[in-house]
Amino acid sequence: MQVAVVGSGPSGVYTAQSLVQQDRVPDVRVDVLDRLPCPYGLVRYGVAPDHEKIKSLQNNLRSVLEHERVRFFGGVEIGPRGLSPARLLGMYHAVVYCVGAATDRHLGVPGEDLPGSRSATEFVSWYSAHPDVPVNGAGPPDRFVRGVESAVVIGIGNVAVDVARMLARGAAELLPTDIPQEALGVLADSGVRTVHMVGRRGPSQARFTTKELRELGSLPDTEVVVDPAELALDPAYADPSGLPAANRRNVEVMRGWAAARPERAPARRIRLRFFLRPVAVLDAGGRVGGVRFERTLPDGRGGVTGSGTYEDIAGQLVLRSVGYRGVPLAGLPFDEGTGTVPHAAGRVLRDGAVAPGEYVAGWIKRGPTGVIGTNRPCAKETALSLLDDAPALVQREVPEDPSVALRAAGAEPVEWPGWLAIERAEADLGRSLGRGSVKIPDWPGLLSAARGGPPDTAG
Template sequence: MTKLRLAIVGAGPAGIYAADILLKAERQFDVSIDLFEQLPAPYGLVRYGVAPDHPRIKGIVNALRDVLDSGDIRFFGNVLFGRDLTLADLKNHYHAVVFSTGAIRDADLDIPGIDALGSYGAADFVSWFDGHPDFPREWPLDAESVAVIGNGNVALDVSRMLAKHAEDLLPTEIPDNVFAGLSESRVTDVHVFGRRGPAQVKFTPLELRELGELRDVDMVVYDEDFDYDEASKVAIASNKQVMVIDRVLQAWRKRPSVNNAGGEASRRLHLHFWANPVEVKKDADGRVMSFVYERTRPDGEGGVEGTGEMREVAIQAMYRAVGYFGSPLADVPFDKRHGVIPNQEGQVLHKDSNERVPGVYATGWIKRGPVGLIGHTKSDAMETVRHIINDQASWWQPEDDSEGAIPALLAERDVKWTDLDGWHLLDQHEIALGAPHERARIKVVDRDEMVRVSRGE
């Protein structure tokens, strides 16, 4: 029987789901899968892109662990595609490759002053508080008033982490350096700005509701934002998710808060709608001084238009949470405008000719852009896997597809890769670090230490 040797680059949910779906699919050939990840540990954005106080979402790890522990997939961590392993290497040793490298950079926000000191991308902040090994250990949290631009779940994650008291994060897997940094935070006010109205937000009801449960944090909303147009009323009446969001916001309007001078909390989280970013003003030292926005209103066609009314809020730091963006990969076509690998249903295309690139596939955010939740990732992978199975005639013809070829190649290049047993060692080590403190785990942040623990050195 023919055997498919498949490489998957990227060990987040997209890559792991693709492997699982292929292994379970009806096919006329055997399958052997190697999963490559540039970090020493698997799970991608589930480990490094989800706020540590989200144990329900972290539960996805259990499903991913079951797939990896099935014994049908080899894991090679701490292997960087383009440096430790190239596309030519993959062609020599596999019949096809799936890229599932996600999107971890911040999308740009093109307004004057966005380069000010104290202006940050949300993705960088998330990587810091999730203990990503390739980001600085310290984060400046000396601002008292902070702006967060965006109305999606990432904006709410960032806002919640800024407003939440550090000690309330201790039951989670927050790294020690992050707890120390947040403990020193001087924040009193977090302002969240969205271009459209309350009925058009992109976050989920669960994320929104969690904001109102923060200890010693007042939720502040503004009555002027709730003069709904007909389209908003229809959305609330016809969409259950929008209806729940509206109920949460309406309940906050009735709470004692800064909005009606009754709040007593030491921190406040303000939600501003109908606010289009215009400029970040700098002080004489080039630091963030204020945020200027234009009030918007519905345009009658589902969008917004400017009113010409400018407003300014004094802040000392700003986070843009306006979306993620993919990164190019060596020798792989890349669409710079959209931040994705050009593809047709997961079959990678040449950038200029739109002809198929045989043997090369994509899934997840690097395939479709940073939209959709885990359910989308699974259907995405199914689509890509279907083509891999049907494209047998155009698979690569490797020179050496033996199981031992890749470990030998990595050893020859002195790559200190980690494997699945190593991940289990690191996992147990982090849980053991947390146990004496009654914490879920204490995440190891230093890459070299992650590798040492994983390799039993």
């Protein structure tokens, strides 16, 4: 049985693992396809460079991609500029789409498109060396922190915590990581002194994990500031005992910060703000000058309501971190309301009926929820549905080696040896800079390295 898995992040790799490690259908062979020449998805391009422990998950994903019945084909695009889903299905008995949630949500407020107003997703991709985001001076991301003294991060989830922490990190702390050289230089020259992280609801409803939150308090020469009056607006603040454990721990950490008094003035401050809803990004001479917020108040039903009072927070950079959203893939059905592909236990539904041989897993299946580990049971459910359908699926004739059909259709895949060549080139690049492994941040450099040439990149 030949199966294609589209997407090499955790959901795709866990799907491949579930298929090749079961006994019900013998000799299942899985090709893991990715648009990028590098595997691992958001583990490579979404986890902050200073989170080495989480990034080490790549070792677990690697063991699956090196399985004797699993092949990696990078640089293969599915969609309008590549293979259509229908053509891909003609090459395999089944196709599982694990394409994630590729775009971010917008605030929907005036001024959101001003220069200096960006998505946190873009910022993460920039410092993670995603090849779709220019990093070496020519593109707009070079302006992320140049001339910025105050940054406003809108959102109170883990991504917001990540970008706030990266804005407050010193160059010496980032030097041992794999952050691309140019991004390291830009952040090293940063004049950011204050980072405001702002949420429309209260501290008991914040969506970051306590471990991530506590990291903010361990940053060198950085003070975390919380306003006790804002905390007190939250009905659960005075007595958090009824909250879920994670939310209760978050409140306890913030209570400690609210009571703390620094011994000396720090180089940087991270200000956690609550019960503020953005209503406009402010214009300062054609660029971002700050954000106008409306004070919100608990409505007694778990939400908030506007109070009619407003506050402006000055800043030269605004990063929105208010969630991800799936995007349609031409040739697959899509639910605009949920940002997902309609499915039944992972089986793609077309006009309410099961589409034989087509499946989904991960965020495109369930929406952008959960942590990395949440993808494992999600992938297993889809794999079990596929295996239940296997007796009917294998009746259809497909090419003996789908990779031949991929190439015949115009794809030029980067196979596993090409990825290993990229890894070697990144190690060589790091050595030449007196660092550890350093990511190659652009398409030409990655493709040149994959084919055995020098990493044609400024680093």
